[in-house]
Amino acid sequence: MSDAANVTATVRTPLIAGNWKMNFDHLQAIAFVQKLAWTLKDAAHDYDDVEVAIFPPFTDLRSVQTLVQADKLELKYGGQDVSTHVSGAYTGEISAQFLKKLDCDYAIVGHSERRYRHVESDETVAAKAKAARDAELVPLICVGETAKDLERHEPSAVPANQLRGALIDFKAGDDFVVAYEPVWAIGAGAAATPEQAQNVASVLRRVVAQATDEATAQKTRILYGGSVKADNIVGFMKSPDIDGVLVGGASLDVEGFASIVRYKKHATF
Numbered sequence: 572m573s574d575a576a577n578v579t580a581t582v583r584t585p586l587i588a589g590n591w592k593m594n595f596d597h598l599q600a601i602a603f604v605q606k607l608a609w610t611l612k613d614a615a616h617d618y619d620d621v622e623v624a625i626f627p628p629f630t631d632l633r634s635v636q637t638l639v640q641a642d643k644l645e646l647k648y649g650g651q652d653v654s655t656h657v658s659g660a661y662t663g664e665i666s667a668q669f670l671k672k673l674d675c676d677y678a679i680v681g682h683s684e685r686r687y688r689h690v691e692s693d694e695t696v697a698a699k700a701k702a703a704r705d706a707e708l709v710p711l712i713c714v715g716e717t718a719k720d721l722e723r724h725e726p727s728a729v730p731a732n733q734l735r736g737a738l739i740d741f742k743a744g745d746d747f748v749v750a751y752e753p754v755w756a757i758g759a760g761a762a763a764t765p766e767q768a769q770n771v772a773s774v775l776r777r778v779v780a781q782a783t784d785e786a787t788a789q790k791t792r793i794l795y796g797g798s799v800k801a802d803n804i805v806g807f808m809k810s811p812d813i814d815g816v817l818v819g820g821a822s823l824d825v826e827g828f829a830s831i832v833r834y835k836k837h838a839t840f
């Protein structure tokens with residue numbers, strides 16, 4: 572019997588995550604969260620076993636924390652990036668410890684906009700993932716291939732290598748989330764097909780198993796990201812190795828994001 576078959580089936584809580592990127596100041600963040608809470612208020616039955624998280628700019632996090640705690644909202648939040656360092660002379664950087672102090676649950680690491688626009692290497696992403704884990708945040712590790720990569724490699728080759736690199740300091744039992752985001756689908760208006768995403772996600776789950784163990788691979792959530800909207804989320808959520816989505820543009824509209832959160836309304840699972 573294979574290792575995978577030996578592990579008792581694990582239920583992975585779906586995660587619907589909104590990455591605001593560099594959008595919304597703290598006043599707009601407060602208005603957004605209030606409106607989102609209001610929009611979802613009577614819809615809890617549609618997403619009772621779904622976890623919802625937002626990733627606002629750093630300057631919004633304190634306001635989001637205040638609102639979430641004052642109104643006891645079922646909403647997680649995290650940083651869009653994190654420093655590899657704990658503290659010191661690193662102008663402009665944000666420590667994972669500071670995010671933890673604001674009761675963040677997550678930190679995104681390795682988003683393609685950082686890998687390519689800020690030239691972050693696999694080593695840097697690994698150090699950021701470790702810094703987040705060491706501060707007791709859950710790293711949300713992004714991986715994905717460019718259109719150019721696809722001309723030379725199998726679709727899963729680059730994302731799998733990036734994930735191997737990011738997990739170098741991780742061990743069995745560690746808590747992290749993987750987001751498969753094909754770079755060619757980000758902000759493109761056209762997502763990968765659920766089949767394309769599932770094929771890569773299943774390879775990524777094997778990479779997690781090799782880097783940790785089978786039980787960790789079975790409990791680790793793998794998200795798809797890249798032009799996710801309310802009208803295409805169902806295909807991804809029906810894919811066996813996809814446990815949620817990382818949404819960019821469509822997470823900036825309250826109604827649109829609420830509709831993504833309530834994806835079960837659009838189909839039978």
Ligand SMILES: O=C[C@H](O)COP(=O)(O)O
Binds near residue numbers: 682752796
């Ligand atoms: O972090 C989110 C991804 O970059 C996806 O962005 P998008 O939904 O605008 O394509």
